Amino acid sequence: MKHDSDVIIAGGGLNGPALALALAQAGLTVTVVDAAPARARAEDAFDGRAYALAIASQKLLAAVGVWPAVAGHAQKMMEVKASDGRPGEGAAPFFLHFDSRELDQSPVGYMLEDRFLYRAFLDAMQAAPGITLIAETQVVAQAPGPGGIAVTLSDGRVLGARLLVGADGRRSGVAERAGITREGWGYGQTALVAAIDHALPHNGIAHQFFMPTGPLAILPLPGNRSSIVWSETDENARTIAALSDADFLAVLRPRFGDFLGEISLAGPRFSYPLNLTLARAYAAPRVALIGDAAHGVHPIAGQGLNLGLRDVAALAETLVEAGRRGEDIGALDVLERYQGWRRFDSTSLALGMDSVNKLFSNDNPLLRAGRDLGMGIVQALGPLRRGFMRQAAGLGGPQPRLLQGRPL
Numbered sequence: 183m184k185h186d187s188d189v190i191i192a193g194g195g196l197n198g199p200a201l202a203l204a205l206a207q208a209g210l211t212v213t214v215v216d217a218a219p220a221r222a223r224a225e226d227a228f229d230g231r232a233y234a235l236a237i238a239s240q241k242l243l244a245a246v247g248v249w250p251a252v253a254g255h256a257q258k259m260m261e262v263k264a265s266d267g268r269p270g271e272g273a274a275p276f277f278l279h280f281d282s283r284e285l286d287q288s289p290v291g292y293m294l295e296d297r298f299l300y301r302a303f304l305d306a307m308q309a310a311p312g313i314t315l316i317a318e319t320q321v322v323a324q325a326p327g328p329g330g331i332a333v334t335l336s337d338g339r340v341l342g343a344r345l346l347v348g349a350d351g352r353r354s355g356v357a358e359r360a361g362i363t364r365e366g367w368g369y370g371q372t373a374l375v376a377a378i379d380h381a382l383p384h385n386g387i388a389h390q391f392f393m394p395t396g397p398l399a400i401l402p403l404p405g406n407r408s409s410i411v412w413s414e415t416d417e418n419a420r421t422i423a424a425l426s427d428a429d430f431l432a433v434l435r436p437r438f439g440d441f442l443g444e445i446s447l448a449g450p451r452f453s454y455p456l457n458l459t460l461a462r463a464y465a466a467p468r469v470a471l472i473g474d475a476a477h478g479v480h481p482i483a484g485q486g487l488n489l490g491l492r493d494v495a496a497l498a499e500t501l502v503e504a505g506r507r508g509e510d511i512g513a514l515d516v517l518e519r520y521q522g523w524r525r526f527d528s529t530s531l532a533l534g535m536d537s538v539n540k541l542f543s544n545d546n547p548l549l550r551a552g553r554d555l556g557m558g559i560v561q562a563l564g565p566l567r568r569g570f571m572r573q574a575a576g577l578g579g580p581q582p583r584l585l586q587g588r589p590l
């Protein structure tokens with residue numbers, strides 16, 4: 183089969199571009215096909231979406247060369263405080279407190295707006311000689327064979343490659359066409375996302391308030407601004423989303439509390455219905471899945487993109503090493519090495535976040551007592567807390583080279 187490039191990536195969101203850059207740096211040729219127009223998310227207006235990046239993710243961004251373009255827009259997260267709460271009661275005493283000074287590395291992580299990260303990826307891909315970007319085009323069919331995979335695009339073109347990577351999000355067509363089934367469930371919750379301006383400085387502190395109807399995360403952005411991810415039951419979220427900005431703030435205020443002073447909306451509001459979706463396999467003949475295509479998780483701990491970037495690092499390292507040994511990078515045994523590296527980690531983290539959400543999203547007095555005790559114990563035990571912090575920072579377990587900031 184003729185290969186137009188070594189790898190075709192379906193999906194130019196965030197994980198697809200990160201993988202393309204890592205592979206191109208190591209000398210592979212890559213075609214990225216994205217259904218959306220290339221500039222749609224690179225406009226200047228703030229659209230409210232921002233990511234909590236673990237230190238390991240920041241190291242990957244540095245290793246693939248995009249960190250210098252976004253560093254000036256990133257907000258250091260110095261502390262994370264988690265507490266149980268009820269609307270109107272104000273912030274409860276902090277049950278869990280992660281402080282960057284307890285890790286040998288500071289800060290705990292970074293907050294970065296989607297528009298800056300997306301634009302940096304786009305610019306870097308356009309400048310990379312080994313990457314071809316095809317926007318506003320969908321991957322519609324795929325046919326794996328012994329010599330490669332034929333990929334059909336919505337404009338009728340058929341491209342050949344050794345491997346097709348599905349980075350096409352939670353409803354991955356690549357996975358479906360490869361016969362990879364999914365498991366998961368809805369949370370009956372919707373996340374309301376917005377940027378909030380406040381009178382007082384946040385001092386780089388992120389807050390997670392566990393409310394009976396769902397968690398509220400307040401995450402620091404540059405200046406006196408924070409991003410909120412406010413999970414509510416679907417019904418409540420529908421009602422709140424339909425409110426005017428002034429009424430929205432009136433409902434938010436008792437949950438948000440007054441520790442940051444007067445609050446106002448800094449831009450438009452967004453709603454994301456929340457569900458868990460896990461692919462039953464990350465590899466099939468000449469196909470690999472990364473990011474949300476492999477695992478769509480609850481945003482409770484802000485780990486979705488971090489998990490995806492761990493896939494990127496592991497898949498890039500697996501493919502580059504296989505190529506150097508003269509192996510076929512689309513061969514199933516090579517792809518199963520990647521799957522073995524990543525699937526357990528993602529599934530356990532996804533189910534862990536699922537349990538935390540279920541444990542906290544209710545007002546049962548027995549559960550409240552139990553979880554407060556559990557959090558109190560973690561808080562009291564320094565080594566356990568530091569263990570959690572290392573995991574959340576992406577510093578636990580065997581690390582692919584890119585997550586250590588090293589080239590492939």
Ligand SMILES: Cc1cc2nc3c(=O)[nH]c(=O)nc-3n(C[C@H](O)[C@H](O)[C@H](O)COP(=O)(O)OP(=O)(O)OC[C@H]3O[C@@H](n4cnc5c(N)ncnc54)[C@H](O)[C@@H]3O)c2cc1C
Pocket residue numbers: 192193194195196197198215216217218232233234235319320321322349350351352355373375411454472473474475481484485486487488489490
């Ligand atoms: C409310 C909310 C808050 C979040 N907060 C955080 C956070 O703080 N930290 C964090 O780490 N993560 C967070 N996440 C998760 C994070 O947004 C996702 O994990 C991440 O965006 C997934 O990126 P992706 O590239 O895998 O998929 P996507 O961003 O979904 O990109 C998929 C791409 O594939 C393209 N596509 C789809 N079908 C096709 C096709 N047939 N052909 C070609 N292209 C196709 C689409 O156009 C799209 O560009 C949050 C998520 C939500 C919902």
